[in-house]
Amino acid sequence: MAKMNAFYAQSGGVTAVINASAAGVIEAAREHKDKIGKVYAGLNGIVGALQEELIDTSKESASTIAALRHTPSGAFGSCRYKLKGFDENQAEYQRLIEVFRAHNIGYFFYNGGGDSADTCLKVAQMSHHMGFPIQAIHIPKTVDNDLPFTDCSPGFGSVAKYVAVSTKEASMDVASMARSSTKVFILEVMGRHAGWIAAASALAAEQAGDPPHIILLPEVPFERERFIAEVERCVSEHGYCVIVASEGTQYKDGALLAGSIHKDAFGHQQLGGVAPTLASMIKKAHGYKYHWALADYLQRSARHIASKTDVEQAYAVGRAAVEKALKGKHSIMVTIERKESARYGWTIGEAPLEKVANVEKKMPRSFISKDGYGITAKGRAYLAPLIEGEDYPPYKHGIPQYARLKKVMVAKKINTPFTV
Amino acid sequence: MAKMNAFYAQSGGVTAVINASAAGVIEAAREHKDKIGKVYAGLNGIVGALQEELIDTSKESASTIAALRHTPSGAFGSCRYKLKGFDENQAEYQRLIEVFRAHNIGYFFYNGGGDSADTCLKVAQMSHHMGFPIQAIHIPKTVDNDLPFTDCSPGFGSVAKYVAVSTKEASMDVASMARSSTKVFILEVMGRHAGWIAAASALAAEQAGDPPHIILLPEVPFERERFIAEVERCVSEHGYCVIVASEGTQYKDGALLAGSIHKDAFGHQQLGGVAPTLASMIKKAHGYKYHWALADYLQRSARHIASKTDVEQAYAVGRAAVEKALKGKHSIMVTIERKESARYGWTIGEAPLEKVANVEKKMPRSFISKDGYGITAKGRAYLAPLIEGEDYPPYKHGIPQYARLKKVMVAKKINTPFTV
Numbered sequence: 090m091a092k093m094n095a096f097y098a099q100s101g102g103v104t105a106v107i108n109a110s111a112a113g114v115i116e117a118a119r120e121h122k123d124k125i126g127k128v129y130a131g132l133n134g135i136v137g138a139l140q141e142e143l144i145d146t147s148k149e150s151a152s153t154i155a156a157l158r159h160t161p162s163g164a165f166g167s168c169r170y171k172l173k174g175f176d177e178n179q180a181e182y183q184r185l186i187e188v189f190r191a192h193n194i195g196y197f198f199y200n201g202g203g204d205s206a207d208t209c210l211k212v213a214q215m216s217h218h219m220g221f222p223i224q225a226i227h228i229p230k231t232v233d234n235d236l237p238f239t240d241c242s243p244g245f246g247s248v249a250k251y252v253a254v255s256t257k258e259a260s261m262d263v264a265s266m267a268r269s270s271t272k273v274f275i276l277e278v279m280g281r282h283a284g285w286i287a288a289a290s291a292l293a294a295e296q297a298g299d300p301p302h303i304i305l306l307p308e309v310p311f312e313r314e315r316f317i318a319e320v321e322r323c324v325s326e327h328g329y330c331v332i333v334a335s336e337g338t339q340y341k342d343g344a345l346l347a348g349s350i351h352k353d354a355f356g357h358q359q360l361g362g363v364a365p366t367l368a369s370m371i372k373k374a375h376g377y378k379y380h381w382a383l384a385d386y387l388q389r390s391a392r393h394i395a396s397k398t399d400v401e402q403a404y405a406v407g408r409a410a411v412e413k414a415l416k417g418k419h420s421i422m423v424t425i426e427r428k429e430s431a432r433y434g435w436t437i438g439e440a441p442l443e444k445v446a447n448v449e450k451k452m453p454r455s456f457i458s459k460d461g462y463g464i465t466a467k468g469r470a471y472l473a474p475l476i477e478g479e480d481y482p483p484y485k486h487g488i489p490q491y492a493r494l495k496k497v498m499v500a501k502k503i504n505t506p507f508t509v
Numbered sequence: 510m511a512k513m514n515a516f517y518a519q520s521g522g523v524t525a526v527i528n529a530s531a532a533g534v535i536e537a538a539r540e541h542k543d544k545i546g547k548v549y550a551g552l553n554g555i556v557g558a559l560q561e562e563l564i565d566t567s568k569e570s571a572s573t574i575a576a577l578r579h580t581p582s583g584a585f586g587s588c589r590y591k592l593k594g595f596d597e598n599q600a601e602y603q604r605l606i607e608v609f610r611a612h613n614i615g616y617f618f619y620n621g622g623g624d625s626a627d628t629c630l631k632v633a634q635m636s637h638h639m640g641f642p643i644q645a646i647h648i649p650k651t652v653d654n655d656l657p658f659t660d661c662s663p664g665f666g667s668v669a670k671y672v673a674v675s676t677k678e679a680s681m682d683v684a685s686m687a688r689s690s691t692k693v694f695i696l697e698v699m700g701r702h703a704g705w706i707a708a709a710s711a712l713a714a715e716q717a718g719d720p721p722h723i724i725l726l727p728e729v730p731f732e733r734e735r736f737i738a739e740v741e742r743c744v745s746e747h748g749y750c751v752i753v754a755s756e757g758t759q760y761k762d763g764a765l766l767a768g769s770i771h772k773d774a775f776g777h778q779q780l781g782g783v784a785p786t787l788a789s790m791i792k793k794a795h796g797y798k799y800h801w802a803l804a805d806y807l808q809r810s811a812r813h814i815a816s817k818t819d820v821e822q823a824y825a826v827g828r829a830a831v832e833k834a835l836k837g838k839h840s841i842m843v844t845i846e847r848k849e850s851a852r853y854g855w856t857i858g859e860a861p862l863e864k865v866a867n868v869e870k871k872m873p874r875s876f877i878s879k880d881g882y883g884i885t886a887k888g889r890a891y892l893a894p895l896i897e898g899e900d901y902p903p904y905k906h907g908i909p910q911y912a913r914l915k916k917v918m919v920a921k922k923i924n925t926p927f928t929v
Contacts, residue, residue: 103685105678133688161678163685170689250907257908258525258581258810265523265583268553269590274806292908382805386694390678394813396907476907487670487816487896488677488712 092124093195095411096138097146098131099230100201100208103163104244105251105392106403107230108492110200111164112157113407114228115146119154124415129192129499133166135199135208136509139181141188141501148497156492158404159482161392164494167201170509172208175215182215184507190221191502197223198410202231202242203447206422210442213420224419226410227442230403232389234285237448238440239424241475243406244389246399249289250476251391252278252333252384257293259382260300260331267329273320273371275381276301277364278388280335283451284308286388289472290333291464300331302462305363307337308452309461311346316367317374319462324377334363393489397478402435409437433474512544513615515831516558517566518551519650520621520628523583524664525671525812526823527650528912530620531584532577533827534648535566539574544835549612549919553586555619555628556929559601561608561921568917576912578824579902581812584914587621590929592628595635602635604927610641611922617643618830622651622662623867626842630862633840644839646830647862650823652809654705657868658860659844661895663826664809666819669709670896671811672698672753672804677713679802680720680751687749693740693791695801696721697784698808700755703871704728706808709892710753711884720751722882725783727757728872729881731766736787737794739882744797754783813909817898822855829857853894 097114099107111130118125130144131137137144144165146154157164172181189197197216199209206227213225229236234245256276263274280286284306291304302323305311323330338346347363364381371377406423413423421439428434456468464472482489517534519527531550538545550564551557557564564585566574577584592601609617617636619629626647633645649656654665676696683694700706704726711724722743725731743750758766767783784801791797826843833843841859848854876888884892902909 099685103682133686136689160681162681165685166688167686168689169686253908254813255807255811257911258812259806261580261582261911262523262806262810265519265586266553266588268586269556269588276807292906295908380805381803382807383801383803384807385800385802386679386682387675387696387802387804387807390682391675392678393674473906478907479901479904481899481901484899486712486893487898488673488715491677491681 092126094126094193095128095196095198096131096189096194097128097198098134098138098200099163099165099167100134100199100205101167101169102232102389103167104230104232104389105161105247105395106244106400107200108157108160108164109400109403110228110230110243110407112154113404114198114411115154117408117411121415125196130165134168134170136168136170138185138188139507139509141503143192143499145497145499148495153492153494159392160491161390164492171204172211175211182211185212186216186219186221188503189223195223196414197225198228200228200230203236203449206442207446210420210446224414226414226419227422228406228410229422232279232286233283235283235450237450238445240427240435241425243399243403245285246396246475248286248388249472250396251388251394252286252290253292253476254394256290256301256333260293263329263331270378271380272324272377273330273379275332275334275364275367277334277336277362277383280307281337282307282449284335285452287333287335288452288464288468291469292472292476298327301333302330303332304463305334305338306457307335307339308457310341311338313370317370320371321375332367334367336363338363392482395480396476397480398475400480405437413439512546514546514613515548515616515618516551516609516614517548517618518554518558518620519583519585519587520554520619520625521587521589522652522809523587524650524652524809525581525667525815526664526820527620528577528580528584529820529823530648530650530663530827532574533824534618534831535574537828537831541835545616550585554588554590556588556590558605558608559927559929561923563612563919565917565919568915573912573914579812580911581810584912591624592631595631602631605632606636606639606641608923609643615643616834617645618648620648620650623656623869626862627866630840630866644834646834646839647842648826648830649842652699652706653703655703655870657870658865660847660855661845663819663823665705666816666895668706668808669892670816671808671814672706672710673712673896674814676710676721676753680713683749683751690798691800692744692797693750693799695752695754695784695787697754697756697782697803700727701757702727702869704755705872707753707755708872708884708888711889712892712896718747721753722750723752724883725754725758726877727755727759729877730761731758733790737790740791741795752787754787756783758783812902815900816896817900818895820900825857833859
C-alpha cells in the first residue's frame with residue numbers, strides 16, 4: 090500500500106491524560122515514516138476534519154510531542170459534536186472521506202468515548218462504501234470509565250486519584266475542627282450515569298472508619314430519610330460525616346437531586362447542584378454546620394496529581410492504535426486487559442467497534458456495598474491499582490510546565506466550506 | 510529557671526502546613542530536654558487547655574513527629590473558639606493559667622491567626638498578673654495571608670500554589686473545548702476580607718493573554734455592568750473567559766455577591782455562592798455556556814501540591830518559637846522577613862504582640878492592576894516566590910501517607926470541669 094498520512098482527533102470531554110495518547114500516536118507514527126506520512130490532527134476534534142482545519146503535527150518538535158505526555162486537556166482542541174445517524178445525514182460522512190482523500194489520509198485514529206466509537210465505525214464503513222478504505226481505529230478515553238470491553242478507560246484513573254486524594258485531605262481538615270465547627274462535608278464529583286468516580290473516593294479510606302462515610306452513586310436510588318439517618322449516625326459515631334456524591338445521584342423514579350430549581354437574584358432559573366441540595370436537607374434535619382465543594386473541571390484536568398498507571402495506559406493505547414493499524418487492523422477499539430494475577434498487571438487488547446459503539450458500562454452491583462453507601466472488597470480490588478503511582482509534570486517557578494503547540498495548519502485543498 | 514513543660518495549640522482554620530509548624534516546635538523542644546520538659550498539645554486547640562485535655566506528644570515517635578511536616582490539617586485538632594475580652598471574662602484566662610500551673614507549663618506556643626495572637630498576648634499578661642509568668646509566643650498561621658509585620662503567613666503559599674495550578678489546569682480544559690462547549694469558567698476561592706488567594710491565581714498566567722482573565726477581589730468594588738462587558742470582551746478576544754473570584758467579592762456598598770438568597774426545594778433559605786451568582790449574571794447577559802467550581806476545603810488542605818517554600822517557612826517558625834523562648838523572649842509573634850535581594854530569600858524575625866493583635870493586612874493597591882481585574886508586576890514579584898518549589902508527601906498504593914497520632918492524654922490534675 091502506498092504511504093498514507095494519518096488523522097488524529099480528540100473527542101468529547103477532555104482528560105488529564107488524553108494528550109498522552111496523542112503523544113503515543115505521534116511518536117509511534119514517527120518511528121514508521123516508511124509506512125506513515127504525516128500525522129494531521131483535527132483542530133477541535135472531528136469538526137476540524139469536516140472544516141478541513143488540520144494541524145500538521147510534523148511541525149512540532151520531538152520535545153513538544155514528548156511533553157504532551159504530561160500535559161492535561163486536549164492540546165489540539167476537542168468538541169462535543171456527534172455526527173448524525175448514517176441515514177439522516179450521509180453528507181457529513183461523505184465530507185469526511187472527501188477531506189481524507191484530498192489529504193491522502195489512510196489512517197483515522199479517533200480518541201474519545203462511546204459516541205466517538207460509533208463515529209469511528211461509521212467512518213470506516215463509509216470509507217469502504219466510497220471506495221477509499223480508511224483504517225479507522227478507536228483510542229479509548231473517558232473519565233466516566235463507562236466504555237465496554239476494556240478493563241478501564243484512560244482518563245478515569247487520574248480523576249479517581251484526584252478524588253481519592255482530595256477526599257482524604259478535606260476529610261482530615263473537617264475531622265480536625267468538627268468539635269467546634271463544620272460537622273458535615275460534601276464533595277460533588279462527576280458521573281451522570283455511572284458512579285465510578287464517586288466510588289473511587291472510597292480509596293481515601295485506609296482503615297476501618299476512615300472517611301468518606303457516605304458515597305452516593307447514580308446506580309443506587311437515593312432515599313432521603315435513610316440518608317438523613319445515616320448522616321446522624323456518622324456524626325454521633327465519628328463526630329463528623331464526609332459525603333461524596335455523584336452529580337447523577339437520583340431518586341428511585343429517576344428524578345435527579347440536582348434537579349431542584351433555584352431562582353437566583355436576577356430571576357434567572359438555574360439548576361441547583363447535588364451538594365447544596367444535600368447540604369440543605371441535612372441543615373434542615375439536623376442543623377449541622379456544613380461545607381461543600383464542587384470540583385467540576387478541576388478533577389478531570391488535574392494532571393499535577395495524575396495516576397502513573399493511567400498515564401502509562403493512555404500512552405500505550407495511543408501507540409498500540411498505530412501499531413495495530415500497521416498490521417492491517419481496522420474498525421477496532423484498543424483495549425486494556427487486566428492480567429489474571431495476584432499482583433496487578435495489564436496488557437493491550439482490542440475489541441470490534443460493532444460491539445463497542447454506544448454500549449455503556451455501569452458499576453457492577455457486586456462492587457457496591459449492601460447499604461449502597463460504599464464499595465465492596467471486590468470493588469476496591471478493581472479500583473485500587475488504577476490510581477497507583479505518581480507521575481509529576483516538570484515545574485518552573487512553582488507552576489507545572491505544560492506543552493504549548495505551534496499548531497501550524499495544513500493548506501486547504503477543498504475550496505467548498507462546510508458548516509457544522 | 511526550673512525545667513518547665515511546654516504547651517502547643519492549633520487555632521482557627523487549619524492549613525496544609527500548620528502541622529509542619531507543630532513538627533518544628535516538638536523537634537526543637539526535644540533537642541533541649543535539659544530546659545524543656547514535655548510538650549503538651551491542646552486537644553482541639555485552646556479548648557483543650559481550658560478543659561484540661563492535653564495530648565502528651567512525648568508518646569509520639571520521632572518518625573510520627575517528622576511525618577507531621579508533610580501532613581495537612583490540624584493533627585491535634587483546632588477550634589474556632591475566641592476567648593472573650595479580659596474584662597468580660599477573666600475566668601477563662603484564670604482557668605488557663607490554673608491548668609498551666611497544674612501541669613508545670615512555662616511555655617505557651619499558640620499557632621494561629623490574628624485572633625490567636627490576641628489570645629496569646631492576653632495569656633502572657635494574665636500569667637504575669639497571676640504570678641505564674643508564662644512565655645507566650647505566637648506562631649503565625651493563616652491561609653488568608655492577612656497577618657501584619659510578617660512578609661507572608663505560613664499556610665498561604667500552599668493555597669496560593671493550589672489555586673494557581675488548578676486555575677492553569679482548568680483553564681486549559683476550557684480552552685480546548687470552548688469552540689463548541691463551555692465558554693466561561695469561574696473558580697470561587699477563599700478570602701472574605703482580603704484577596705490574596707484569588708490574586709495568586711494570576712501566577713497561572715505565564716504569557717500575555719494567558720488565563721485567568723478576570724480576578725475579583727474584595728478590595729475592588731464589584732461593578733456588574735463593567736464585569737459583564739469585560740467577560741464579553743474576553744470571549745470575543747480569546748474564545749473563552751476564566752474568572753477567579755474571592756468569596757468576599759462585594760459591591761461598593763459592601764453587599765456581598767454571595768448574599769443572594771436562594772430558596773431550595775425544601776423551602777430552606779441558603780446563601781448562594783459568588784460563583785453561581787456570577788454565572789447566572791453572565792448567562793442572563795450573554796447566554797454563554799458556563800461551568801464553575803467551588804474549591805472550599807480542598808484548597809487549604811491540599812498538602813499533595815504544597816509549596817516547598819511554605820512548608821519550609823511553616824517548619825522554621827515553629828522551631829524559631831522554641832529557640833526564641835529559650836532565649837527568654839515572650840509576648841512576640843515569630844515573623845518571616847523577606848531579604849532585600851534580587852533573588853528571593855527570607856529570614857526569621859519577630860514582632861511584639863501588642864502591635865500584631867487584631868490588625869488585618871489587606872492587599873496594597875499597588876499590587877492590583879488599574880482595572881482591578883488582575884495584579885501588577887509588583888504584586889507578581891511578591892507572590893511568585895511563595896509558591897516556589899514542590900514538597901511531595903510519600904505515597905502508598907496511590908494515596909499520600911499522612912501521620913496518624915496516638916494522642917495519649919495527660920492525666921488530669923484539676924477535678925473541676927470547665928464548660929466552654
